[in-house]
Amino acid sequence: MATCPHCQEEYSPPSAKFCNRCGESVGEITAASAPVQADVVAAESVRSGIPEASQPVATAEAPDGGDTNVKNIVTGEGNIAGQNVTVNQNVEVKYCAVGREQVFGDRQLFQCSQCYKNPVCELHFDASQGLCNNCAGGQASKAAEMTQLLSEDEIVILDGEVVPRSTVKLVNGQLVTEDGRRAADLKSQTFYARPKQWYKVKPKLLRLEQQAMQRLHPHMQMGWTEEGDCCWDGIVRVRSGNEYQIHLRYPHRFPFAPPKAYVVNPKIERSRHIYEDGHLCLFHKDDSAWENNTTAAVVMSWVSLWLHCHEVWKETGDWIKPEADQVIITPRY
Incomplete structure (x- = not known):
């Protein structure tokens, strides 16, 4: 006892x-x-x-x-x-950084590659994306938002981003936001280059091109190629947050042919609406042809829209805007 x-x-x-x-x-x-x-x-x-x-x-x-x-x-x-x-x-007690519950030994633990939360248990982790459920849900919402934006009746370009026309207003012939930032539409209605030979009107035409680009796409800088062609270079930051280095080059026949746009960095490995030499097949919502009174500033707006559609295509497999074919090109540049 x-x-x-x-x-x-x-x-x-x-x-x-x-x-x-x-x-x-x-x-x-x-x-x-x-x-x-x-x-x-x-x-x-x-x-x-x-x-x-x-x-x-x-x-x-x-x-x-x-x-x-x-x-x-x-x-x-x-x-x-x-x-x-x-x-x-x-015995070390661990808690899931997302679900906040205690994690026992029978659950796998991960670290989110986007927000770096650690540990995240298998119940709150998407192994296919390497993301916690919070970040995975955020990316899905962002892709849905970008896709929905293309269904708007009218869209404009603001600092390289595609935004609804309703976010800007027309003041003295200019599209501006409430805080005074200028937006660019996808039409050639603001600045015009006269339909004359390039070498005859070069000084005035260059001045008009500079004015248009500085007012609508101030992040672009004018320069000259080794061949003596006039060009623009700059960084475009799209709605997803990704940044692209763009090179815009005038042809010898300008303004009777549009400038060619290239994505320099990161290079486009494969896509629709791109030529084998790497320059983009551009378009805008009205699907109008190039006119000789359109400036390169309008082409830059088309570039921003192209990048937006390209990112949606990478996420969904669908190119939202109308296209003539389904060909996917691997450019060589």
Whole structure:
């Protein structure tokens, strides 16, 4: 027989785990933290002549539906139920960074490649994208928003982004936002180049081209190629947040032929509406042909729309605007 250390009630070890009178653990086994599995090491041996154990001699766990501060001895060697025991709480407790629930050993853990949250358990992780559910849902919403934008009745270009026409207003013949930023539509209605030979009107035509580009696409810088052709270079940041380095080059027959646009960096590996030499097959919502009174600033607006459609195509496989064919080109440039 043994005596309960709490109320002095007698019990028979090792069969009794709790005192019949006070309900306390007869082994005084208590948990210092959450109900995770722990090892119990005997503080002193009941066998005479046997040294203190250096390895766990028993395992304890919380009883089902019981007090989380109480441990039951569930495995072990020898008669240890009545001893003083020590609970080793060295098990690391982890919580999912997205679901906030405690993560046990049977779940796989990941790190999100976008927000870098760690750990994220398998219940809140999209392994196909390498993203947590929060980031994966955000990308799906962004793709849906970009696709929906192309269904607007009218769209304009603002700082390289495709935006609804309703976000700007017409003031003195200019499309502007509430904070005064100028937007560009996809029509040749603001600046015009006279239909004369390029070499005869070069100074005036260049001046008109500079005025149009500086007002509608100020991020573009004019320069000259090694062959002596006039060109524009700059960075376009599209609605998704991606940035593209654009090179716009005037042909010798300008203004009777449009400037050619190239995506310099990152290079377009494969796409629709692109030629083998890498220059873009441009268009706009009215599908009008190039006119000799249209400036390169309008071409830059077409470039922004092309980039928007290209990113939607990469996500969905569909080119939203009308196209004459389904050919996918791998350019060589």
